[in-house]
Structures are given as structure tokens and as C-alpha cells.
Amino acid sequence: MSVLSSHVLGEWVTPDAEGRPMSDAVTGEEIGRLATEGIDMAAVAGYGRRVGGPALRELSFHQRASLLKALAGYLREHREELYAVSARTGATTGDAKFDVDGGIGVLLAYASLGKRELPASGPWLDGDVVPLSKGGTFLAQHVYTPLQGVAVQVNAYNFPVWGPLEKLAPAFLAGVPSIIKPATPTAFLTAELARLIVASGLLPDGAVQFLAGSLTSSSGGDLFDHLTEQDLVSFTGSASTARRLRTHPVLSARAVRFTAEADSLNCSILGPDATPGTPEFDLYVGQLVTEMTVKAGQKCTAIRRAFVPAAQADAVVEAVREELAKVIVGDPVAEGVTMGALAGLEQREEVRRSLKSLMDGAEVVFGDPEQVEVTGADAQRGAFLSPVLLRGSPDSAAVHEVEAFGPVATVVPYASTGEVVELAARGQGSLAGSVVTADPEFAREVVLGTAPWHGRLLVLDRTDAKESTGHGSPMPQLVHGGPGRAGGGEEMGGLRGVAHHMQRSAVQGSPDMLSAITGRWVPGSARTVTDEHPFRKHLDDLRPGDTVVGGPRRVTEADVEHFAEFTGDTFYAHLDAEAAAANPFFGERVAHGYLVVSFAAGLFVDPAPGPVLANFGVDNLRFLTPVRFDDELTITLTAKQISPRASAAYGEVRWDAEVVNGDGAPVAKYDVLTLVAKRDA
Secondary structure, three states: EEEEEEEEEEEEOOOOOOOEEEEEEOOOOOOEEOOOOOHHHHHHHHHHHHHHHHHHOOOOOHHHHHHHHHHHHHHOOOOHHHHHHHHHOOHHHHHHHHHHHHHHHHHHHHHHHHHHHOOOOEEEEEEEEEEEEOOOOOEEEEEEOOOOEEEEEOOOOOOOOHHHHHHHHHHHHHHEEEEEOOHHHHHHHHHHHHHHHHOOOOOOOOOOOOOOOOEEEOEEEEEHHOOOOEEEEEEEEHHHHHHHHHOOOHHHHOOOOOEEEEEOOOOOEEEEOOOOOOHHHHHHHHHHHHHHHHHHHOOOOOEEEEEEHHHHHHHHHHHHHHHOOOOEEOOOOOOOOOEOOOHHHHHHHHHHHHHHHHHHEEEEEEEEOOOOOEEOOOOOOOOOOEEEEEEEOOOOOOOHHHOOOEEEEEEEEEEEEHHHHHHOOOOEEEEEEEOOOOHHHHHHHHHHHHHHHEEEEEEEEEOOOOOOOOOOOOOOOEEEOOHHHHHHOOOOOOHHHOOEEEEEEEEOHHHHHHHHHHHHOOOOOOOEOOOOOOOOOOHOOOOOOOOEEEEEEOOOOHHHHHHHHHHOOOOOOOOOOHHHHOOOOOEEEEEEOHHHHHHHHHHOOOOOOOOEEEEEEEEEEOOOOOEEEOOEEEEEEEEEEEOOOOOEEEEEEOOOOOOOOOOOOOEEEEEEEEEEEEOOO
């Protein structure tokens, strides 16, 4: 049989070795082999650092985001090819779409996140400047910079497309090259994904390498032997393997960043209010059956422990049995089949072994672990298994310790809210849990009680059911990972996933130095005031520090009374002298804060048409000192941050606005946000 090729050092390499076999999950026939013999692992890591890293770091966040979006579009055009190969992993069409489309969705989500939340140019700054001295000449700014290593991504067999893409996306957006290592049973599908990524020609050389086989090579040793403090390892798989990798001597000695997503005895909790006939009861049953059968239960977030009120246990078991009886197991391409095979015969045997352990404290109430009726395939040659529902005792140790990674769940009765919170915690840490209830008090007590043991919690009821993504469905905007047994990490989750691949450093210095380093004007650094109003400048010509000063303008009693009448804002502090005098903050009538901001706009706005297209918001507005009648206002407006949009004829400019009174005391501070045209647009 042919050996899968790896894509390393800028080319496809096919080892001359026997390799490890991969089998069709449906027919059991061998379809290829995996090997990395002869591949120099030190060279692979070095190529990523030397070629891929610099190429990625030359691009801005927005440019990298655009490439992720383009790659998502390319994969979407070729997803039918991935669907076709996916059938050989035992996946139904629905399973394949869940995996493939989910992975493409992750790329799009991170592309959007990069454009929306990260700077178009310059480094990523974390928070505002931190004053470190009274005189304002010594400040600090936290800055994120990409690690100058490689991200080694070890994937699980259950999501051979989504898994690699959910690791690749945040690493790529951060500017760190990836080395993708697939799991053996479904590596042929991840190899097809890698082939499409390379064929797209979209990503820089060295940005993504693919190792079709073990991380250990006869010529290059263990890839982990060659990792440094600038590298990362992201792992999805069993808790035992995670523990072994986490303690690798090189990872430990060099403090290589390691994150794991591991075994997880996820739970779903039915509230006492959700009795038969309520929408929540039906939602609970439907969700449990779905989690047992989608991907043949091979989801790291699938429900393993179904906690139900003791009074409803019989009803839940009967309702779930009725739905499971409708499931048709067989060849994913056969008509009518609703659940395919496990990823391989080894996986089926592992599930059967786990079931034997579970049955020490539970009884089978649906299904037969040893035999199943199969449509369109040979039940023995393919990795088929019946859905198996158990009913277990809450006191059973196995129920809370053993995970059967397949179409298996155990119904466990509970007697009180306090007990179910304790039972959930016995899983020792989970990726995801859910609470199905219409009772807000029950939901509050359970969520706050179980949250320390979970990465994510879904509260499902009749209100959110229609739009809910379901129990445990990974969302790239949210934490994906969990405490304790679940791996103790957060493998992705919006900006946190990006930041994981970067170093956060505190840069200390003078205002001018920080401004030069960050590309963002810092209070106290130099301003540039010229005869040309900054609003007359195109985006290309603006520079941080460009400033306009407007004023003074006197605020009169008549102004305040007119503003109150015109807007309807008749708050007593502006109109009632006696009441205002009794207010500890004012002592007398004062101007409206929004009147101050409005007058300030009139002092800095250049009215003629020009490069400034729109004011689209104000951030961080604070009123600092009350403005009294006859106070004179002056505003200083300074270009703070300039962010071109690569795909638009304009960019965003953030202006620092400071309004002071006649004594020089600040009365208001805020950021003005504008859209400014490029010169040649």
C-alpha cells in the first residue's frame, strides 16, 4: 500500500518505509500507510522558524486575516472532495459537514476577529499606557509580539479537518508557523486537507508543514527534542498521552508552551422543572440522542453523564430508548443511514473495554455492545457499534472516571441541586456541560456551582433552543478547553487563542520613546501643530501626534438653558440652583457634560468637505471637572492611532481629545473615531 506523503521543507516527501496501516472504517480494508522515516525533524522545525516565521511576521494582522479568509473560500470550493474522503472515516454526510464546514467556519471567524479586533499595522498593544511617575515622563505599555518559533499541533482522530484548522487559525493570525501532525486512524483525510492548503498557493512558504506519521524519525529523532522556549505544542487526545507529552524532558527544561484538550466526562443536567410534556424535557432527550449519535459519539464534548432528577429517571430512559430505536447504523453512503462507523476497529474495541468497566456500576438499558444490525456493510469488518444507553448509580466510581469514546451515555439520577453539583465535579474537569431548565434559580445555582469544573456551560431552554448551537459545539469566539482532566488549558477562544502564540512584554520608557516603538501617540509625547488643519490631510499624510487646538469658548447660563430646552435634558443640576447647591459633587448649577462635548466638536471640526468622511464613535468618555457658567473651554485634538484598511479606500483614525477650562484643569477626556480617505482612493 502507498505511504502518505508529508509536506516539509517546502516540498512533498514520501518516505521509503513500510509504515503504519490506516483502514477504511466501513469496510476494514487497508487504504494507506503512515511513516516519517528519513525526515529530519530538526530541519523541519528549523525551516518553520527560518522561512515560515519571518514571512508571516512581515505581514500585518489584517493581511494574515485576509489570507485566512481566502483559504476558507478555497476550501469551501473544494469541500466536496473532503466530504468524499470523510465517508471512509465512518462519517455520514452530516458528520462530514459538521467537521469540514466547522473547520472552514473557524478560519472565517478568526479572519473576522483579526480585522475587527487587531491593529491594521504595528504591534498589538494590550490596554492603555501605565503611568509610572508623577511627572509623566516615565510610562509603560504592554505589547504582544509573535513567538519566533513553531507551533507543533498534534491532532485527534475524531475531527480530522476541524481539529487541525482550529489550531492553525490562531497560530497563523498571531504570525507563528504550524507543523500539523494528524492522528493515525483518519490521517488520510487530514492529508487531503493539507494537499488542498498547499495547492491553494495562498500561504507563505513554511507557514504550514504536514507530518504524515509519527513525530519520531529514524534520522531526525523526536521532533520534541528540537523544540525551544520560542516553540509551542498544542495537543488533542487522551489524558494519558497528554501527561506523557507534558513531561517530555525538553518541554519541561525549556518551558515550551504546552496546551492539551484531553478526556472529558461531560455532563448534561435536567432541571426538576423539566417534566415530561415540557419543551425542556423534549430538548434534553433530543440533545442527548444527538450527542450520542453525531460522529458516532466520537466528540470530545459529547455527553457522557446524563444527570436527571430521580423522579424523572424512568421517563428519560424510556424517551431516549424510543429515539435511539430510530437510529439506523451502517455505511454512511447507504440510503437512510443516520449513524456511521467508529474511526476504526481499534477504537471499537477500546469502547467495548470501557463499557465493561462502566457496567460494574451501571446496567445497559438500550443497545448491545457486542452486536448491531448494519445497513449496507459488514458489521464485523467495519467498525460499527450500536448506540448504548446505560443507567448508573450516582455512587459508581466508574461512571465518573471511565469514558467510553463512542455512542455511549449513562443516565444518572440525582436527589437535590447540591448533589448534582457535587456529581458534576466528580468528573474532575470537563470541556463542556449543559443545563436544561426553565428555572432561573436552578440554572444560577448549578452554573455557578459547576463552572469551576468546566470550560463552557450551555443553559438550554425553550427561548434559546432554536438558535442554540447545541451542547458543546466548539465556537472559535469562546473558550475551547477545560480544567483538570480535560487538559487544564484553553486551546482556542478568540483573542486568547491568538495571544497564546505571542509574548506579552511590558515596555517602559519616556512618552516619546513609547510612541516611537508602538506607532501610537502617547500622552506626554510630542505633538505637531501646523497651519494645515489635520482634517485636511488624507490618511497617507497623517502622522501620530498631528494636533489641532480649538477655543476658547465661554459657556453661559443661556447656553445651558437652551441646551436643556432643546434636548429635553432638564436634570436638576443644570436648572435648579437650590437642588444643585445641595449636591456634593457640584455645589451650584453646572453645564451638561454632553453640551461640553458638543461645544468641543464645534471647536475642532473643519466644516468643508475633505478627507474626513465620518465620525463613527466616541470611546472612553469621562467627565472630570464640572463646567460652571462663564468657564472657557479649550480642546486639544491629537491623532493617536492610524489604521489603514487594506481592502477599503479609507482607514480609521483614533484621536485623543482633551477639554480643559480656563484654569487648565481637564473637564473631559475621550477618543474621537473617524474614517479618513486615502489620498489616491
